[in-house]
């Protein structure tokens with residue numbers, strides 16, 4: 274099966290600094306791929322390129338086998354790539370339904386006048402939240418009063434409704450309490466169960482081992498290792514991140 278994303282030889286330079294160098298990575302639908310690495314390893318830069326937020330300096334991205342060149346996050350969204358940023362970009366004063374449909378309200382024209390299809394939107398949100406098994410008792414309540422985990426659920430529902438087939442989450446649980454983190458990890462698995470591809474960036478090795486099917490370790494802009502979860506251990510991954518692992522040392526010498 275063709276991977277949903279094939280990244281080949283991705284490089285990114287900021288002036289003289291090589292933030293990414295020759296990164297090859299595949300991402301499959303129905304799979305949670307974790308990106309790991311020390312601060313500055315290039316993880317965020319890599320997902321920003323996938324999300325159309327910045328162009329690569331070198332290399333090629335293929336989506337379902339076709340080369341793409343995203344000029345903006347909007348282009349990436351049209352190809353089914355949704356990013357959930359830490360800031361989440363939700364509107365505090367709007368309710369859950371309004372946030373899911375923000376800027377793309379379902380409109381029906383009646384005698385030439387647009388009418389928001391409130392009932393249709395509400396039903397769609399109910400369905401999404403149920404499928405995600407997200408606990409939001411009142412989708413007509415303001416998002417401003419909700420917990421971090423509930424907000425993540427709203428952002429994920431929004432991404433799914435926009436036709437997201439790859440959902441990218443860059444440190445989604447960094448600011449969350451333990452119970453909220455559990456809920457977000459559950460959402461991550463729900464996305465994969467819906468055949469989405471998920472890229473999760475996290476520093477929490479325990480979280481990563483709980484939800485990821487596969488892990489890729491970045492170091493100084495290079496992908497130095499890729500492991501199936503079943504074929505590795507937290508100790509090995511930590512050693513790869515810190516540079517203590519022989520594979521990391523080999524990569525350092527080759528750089």
Ligand SMILES: Nc1ncnc2c1ncn2[C@@H]1O[C@H](COP(=O)(O)OP(=O)(O)O)[C@@H](O)[C@H]1O
Pocket residue numbers: 287290291292310311312313314315316317318319
């Ligand atoms: N817009 C930018 N301008 C200059 N340097 C950048 C920019 N974005 C990232 N970098 C640099 O690229 C490297 C990789 O950063 P980043 O992708 O944010 O790493 P990570 O997410 O793994 O912590 C770092 O050295 C960082 O300082």
Ligand SMILES: [Mg+2]
Pocket residue numbers: 316317318
């Ligand atoms: Mg980062």
